[in-house]
Amino acid sequence: MYSKDGENYFIVDAHVALWDARPENQRNIHGKQFIDCFYDYHRNLSPASELWPYEDFLYQGGERLMKDLFTDGYVDHAIFQPAALPAFYNNWFGQTEEAFALTREHPGKLTYNHCFDPRFEEAGLRQLREDAARFGLKGVKLYTAEWKGDSRGYKLSDKWTYRYLEACQELGIKNIHVHKGPTIRPLDRDAFDVADVDAAATDFTDLNFVVEHCGLPRLEDFCWIATQEPNVHAGLAVAIPFMHTRPRYFAQIIGELLYWLDEDRIQFSSDYALWTPKWIVEQFVDFRIPEDMTGEYPQLTVAQKKKILGLNAAAMYDIEVPAGLGLAEPAVV
């Protein structure tokens, strides 16, 4: 919980990871390129006081994660959204066993979402059923730019993805978090195209599709589909840290999201360990649309901030909000 100016905010960090990118886990040069790319994101958007040494960034471990999120970071509940990246890392990028063990060690604080890759076809479907039972899955994280053999990405609209989404319906996995990385095949098309989310959201209206980093770098395409599909949500991973280095750009992003979606379909996430939640929560509660931009965008309200910082994701994941921390009019999904 975070408190400021007499207001209490229930915090759900909807996108965190426990990753291992140390050299001994890197399968090849791409493992190094991938974590270096993340580290440049971290260096580019973090306040100077929050910069980590490269070595710290490679691996955090459970103890540090608990401290950064819950002791220092005001987080009440966090949701793991692992990326597997087996083509880059020997023992995966997201550390399944360590993260799942942590959720059992700290009941009520962590939710473990797992991932699937529809290109494993029948074998992967069987695995998904086992994973759903073992982890009690309410959600999955899909990284569509994952490399597998000579394929460097897939789409939500692929035949096999639909088979997996049908299994999700059946298994009660209702929250599909989509990370649109550059999906390479075919190269003729825009690698960041979000049209496949549109197709899936239309055909699976009982599933929620949370598009991480709100479709960036295709904010406009994301907004256009989200305004038409009520089950499409925006995850603020990567977008929210712009608040520090580029507050006026962030004002436009959040202003557009509030215009095209609404305040019930936007979720805070630190994207830990890309960034830590402490400074992001503090700055977001203080954030105001700059005065000269309020002609374009209305000022953010306390209720909107409460929904974005926790109540929206709590509603989506049936996380209990302690008395006094909700709103008179509850967030709905």
Place this chain on the structure above:
Amino acid sequence: MGAAQLEAAARAALGTVYDPELDEPITDLGFVRSLTAEDGRVTVHLRLPTSFCSPNFAYLMASDSKDALGALPGAREVTVLLDDHHDSDLINRGLAADAGYRGTFGHEAEQDLEELRGIFRRKAHTAAMERALTALLRARPELAEEQLGDVVLGDLPDTDATRALLRRRAALGLGTDPADPALVDDDGRPYPPGEIPLRLRFARSVRISIDGNAHFCRGLLRTRYPRSAADQSARPEEFPEGGESVQAGDLFQLTAPPKENVS
């Protein structure tokens, strides 16, 4: 042609190569890492903000660079190399062999990249249209958004924003006559009056997206290659950080610690 002349001509030629996604010359973005020209041999190294920038755009910029340099009268041998990208080896081999898009990418390529170019030409036009019309709305407060359907190109003031809009229209094959309507769809057709505020609003989100990506990509390039800061020219934006009166040259904020690429 002397070495210095050839180098200047080569730099000018690279200035005609655009990042299609960000709608800016690669020279302004700082993507040209080095350029040498000796005895008719031109060698260019390109660099991008991350190893995982989309390879189709990376290939487009590299192959467009090779084409632009190859057309110079004094260049008898042109080498273009893309540095530090996950597909550097693949793309550099393809460029060296003049293998073309399909020859370079094999099964990952279907036809060509013209449709991709088209998507981003249309986005660039939409963003330029929004910039010009939003500027007009600010300059003429009595003008309502709904009236923008009546605005023709001749009504727009002679500004950089208007000239940029005319260039984008020409690139798309749309009319540039002063009597042509200014607010149009990708095919040059005006919108029904009832749709105008929504269409302007959507055009705004296109503009914000492109501007935002351009700034993030520039910033990441400076984080990755601190020396690239000196090569980048400022990009004007609608709401520059630090207030509207900020000068273009003040837009740089080096937020990352000044150390060379982590490795």
